[in-house]
Amino acid sequence: MMEKREMIRVDKLNKSFGDLHVLKDIDMTVQESDVVCLIGASGSGKSTLLRCLNFLEVKDSGSIIIEDEETDLKTHDVNKVRQKVGMVFQHFNLFSHKTVLENVIEAPMYVKKVPKAEAIENGKQLLNKVGLSDKADVYPSKLSGGQKQRVAIARALAMKPDIMLFDEPTSALDPELVGEVLATMKELAKEGMTMIVVTHEMGFAREVADWVVYMHDGRIVEVGHPTDLFESPTEERTKEFLKTTQLK
Amino acid sequence: MMEKREMIRVDKLNKSFGDLHVLKDIDMTVQESDVVCLIGASGSGKSTLLRCLNFLEVKDSGSIIIEDEETDLKTHDVNKVRQKVGMVFQHFNLFSHKTVLENVIEAPMYVKKVPKAEAIENGKQLLNKVGLSDKADVYPSKLSGGQKQRVAIARALAMKPDIMLFDEPTSALDPELVGEVLATMKELAKEGMTMIVVTHEMGFAREVADWVVYMHDGRIVEVGHPTDLFESPTEERTKEFLKTTQLK
Amino acid sequence: GCGAKEQTADGMKLVDKEKFTFAASGEFKPFSYMEGNEMTGFDIEVGEAVAKELGLEPEAKKMKFASIIEGVKSGRVDAAVASHTINDERKEQVAFSTPYYYSGPQIFTRSDSDIQVATDLEGKEVAVAKGSTYASSAAEHTDNIKQYDSDITALRALSDGRHDAVITDFITGKEAIGEGYKIEGRELLGRSEQAIAVSKENEALVKQINEALEKLHEDGTLKEISEKYFGEDITVLPE
Amino acid sequence: MPSFSHFFETLLSSRELFFEAMQVTLKLTVVSILFGIIIGLFFALLKISNVKVLGYISDVYVYLVRGTPLIVQIFVLYFGLSSLFLLPDFWAASLALAFHNGAYIAEIFRGAIQSIDKGQMEAGRSLGMTAGMAMRRIILPQAFRRALPPLGNQFIIGLKDSSLAAFISMNELFSVATTLGSNNFDEMTYLLIVAVYYLILVALLTVIVRGIEKKLAVSD
């Protein structure tokens, strides 16, 4: 892993909401093609960490270096950096007034100024990739949850990001629809995408993750290979968490 | 069981919603102190059956005899019969503008014209019984789901019904709150209340039910003692249902 | 201020320097009313005659009675030829021309009423049009005064059996009786002078209008217009 | 536009007349809203009744009121009803305004009643209540609470609408303003003054409604 490029470096990242200290001195490095799974109890700060990486939340202190570029809202055009980082949300957040294809070509056309024909061509390829070519002209409201999430992935990919963040991408889905989304994500991992995934899907983590990060109360408590961390966690709190939580 | 009084006799009960035939020739007899558990897939007609017994739905044909009294909306004062039958709903349906005690004394005072002092006294006893004496002056919005449901039970009991109907009384509750409601129901059963309970709580059915009724597609498919029905169902469809459904 | 106005050579400030723009309500028959899309009536013809004397094209503008004076003050129109009665308070706000007709308030009641003269109004409910000067005439005799949006509304309500009397211009009352209102005229309550109202900042225009009115008196034009509408000359001060 | 000192002097010198007029406006508003609530409740119940014809009657009423300017309604009711029987002016004006407010209030109540969970009615019925009793004791109290914010809004609208009663000879705020304005040929000043009175009344009403809302929020 050492010879790979460093995609994200987080140093002493802190973030509070009012009095609530949500992220405490987070250090983390993610290298090219790494797949990182983030686990932890509700409220431990997983989403907040992901959102800081994508500047949906503004950090209080510490540094976030993305592809060797220091990022600071005050001095950097955060929208530029953001284009390198795709995000997939728990609740899909598809643009409900646009068709599936329009969702996918929106950002390339209006943010990157890609010509329409090119955006459409690329968009169709992506829809093909996530297995939804036939839904291009359909509105999101007509899709199942699993289909929506795959469109959301295609939409993020359309900006050709170098890093993809997933915040519990399957936890709003009916159990029978989880598989199709995980399959799409696995494929992405296989192609070498750098990914950080907040998930409770143990099977996915075991199969795909290069390492797993366990967060508790705003801190990273333990990091390890999935088999190690799941079967023989070193920290007491990790053990407890794995015991009480029903990872699937 | 034979020497007991007949509390409910249902004969060839039919009910449709428009074109949808929901209850098909239902026959059922419930005797004094019987505890009957009703199980069946979603949409099989369990709620509708219960609601017909309480006249929240109007039957299309067939007869419902409650405590030897034929009931017919056209010829009988259904509100009188209804007072003999208490109902507990999945979503509690507490009166949200009234305190817990006011919820309990409302119907005795205004339907039965019980003097206020008497209604309060009786209401407090009931709240004591369901373990909520200390919540008498609190509004429902301040209660947990389990507490709400126990208030709902007390409210129904305040009318001194001879029969109690429960429609999935615990399925809207967080798992940790199910126990307290079931405990209240068990006590009620022990006191000899006649009860019909729609539930997926296998443990409750095994422990308390005198017999279990399995409904499928608007028909009663199988009736039996809980151990028999759960462990060696005779009907093919019952087997299938028990296999696919996660009764807890 | 009338910032947006055009000024003529002789110092008149006009909305449009080719035109004499004057306002009337069009809801005060026979002084101003509509014939199809055209406003006409006694006031309108006077306004037109004045315009002619001024060498300008007449432009009659229909405005709700309540907004006419603000129209004059804010410079939306050059003048109001709308049967405005002169009084002292009003003189502080606008400049009046010399009177172009003389009228007077009269008591109107239903035929079964025993009200004859002003003193009979004691304690009675008397209705007047809002914005008319008759409210003060009425107030001399009774505390119970009702104000209506227009004279016609007040007379209509009287005819329908509401309140005891209406004080309004005798000419208006006469018209209403002609239209079948079940009312009768009683005592006349003095005289009032009606004049053209102009913005105080437009001295030159007032002067020109006064000269025009004098001319129209002398050559009989005003008398002619008056007789056309009323069968008598109301443009001269009665003895 | 009047100068500030002229505005202020006139504001002071006219205050007695306006205070009286304010009382008329308030009385008109309160009475017309109270009757409007009764009328509105009546038509809301018609609308949600299962009898279709009654629903249509309610629809027609709401449509007529919402489809025509208030000033037209006031004239028609005032003079139209006069030919049948003579009400005192205050009552004629109040009822005309109540008839108007009632349509909007009917819609507010209908929405509020329909927003109450159906389970509430069923729980009432299952305890042996008649439909009427459950409506009265269970549904309506909750619906009233939910209707309070839009009702408060309608109260403010009703206050401002009462200005149109000026056209049928009520000496309320707007009427006094236009009368003084046209007597003195100084409409603008008096309109600005009356605007101040309305703003104060609206602010007051808003505070009161908020207070009631807070008080009724105990059960939340």
Place this chain on the structure above:
Amino acid sequence: MPSFSHFFETLLSSRELFFEAMQVTLKLTVVSILFGIIIGLFFALLKISNVKVLGYISDVYVYLVRGTPLIVQIFVLYFGLSSLFLLPDFWAASLALAFHNGAYIAEIFRGAIQSIDKGQMEAGRSLGMTAGMAMRRIILPQAFRRALPPLGNQFIIGLKDSSLAAFISMNELFSVATTLGSNNFDEMTYLLIVAVYYLILVALLTVIVRGIEKKLAVSD
């Protein structure tokens, strides 16, 4: 009340004048609503902006408009602005009405924008859009759709409110009705006639708004 035959004859004989007036009313309504939408959108954006002062400005505007009768607003704007510069009557009336409608529309838009799931903005931002672009391309189109029903309602209110333009010399429906009424000493008949025109226009508007709503519902 006029006899039916008299009403009907008058309805027929006055139709040309009313048809013309109807066009004025419609033009006034459309223009004032369109400008009202622009004004409303502007103040809604001020209000949801994170700059407190701008929020207050928006609050004051909404409070002034909601706290005073429209007729007062019309007078003040029409004559007040006249002393600064002279707009043609139609535009003065339209802008006064637009200023009024704008406050209500601002509230409608504010509510609609705030009702759009926050995830939509975040999704836009996460794709590299600026806040402005996400607002323009993602939030507003959805908010517009959601605002349509209350906007349609405001359209109807605006139509009826345009009757007050009669006070500033627009020959719209209400003005023609009162003029004809007082000229012919027959207010009631003409008021009933004008009620019919308003009812028709309101019905028409309702149908049009429903049509647009249906058309925009493709994505549901």
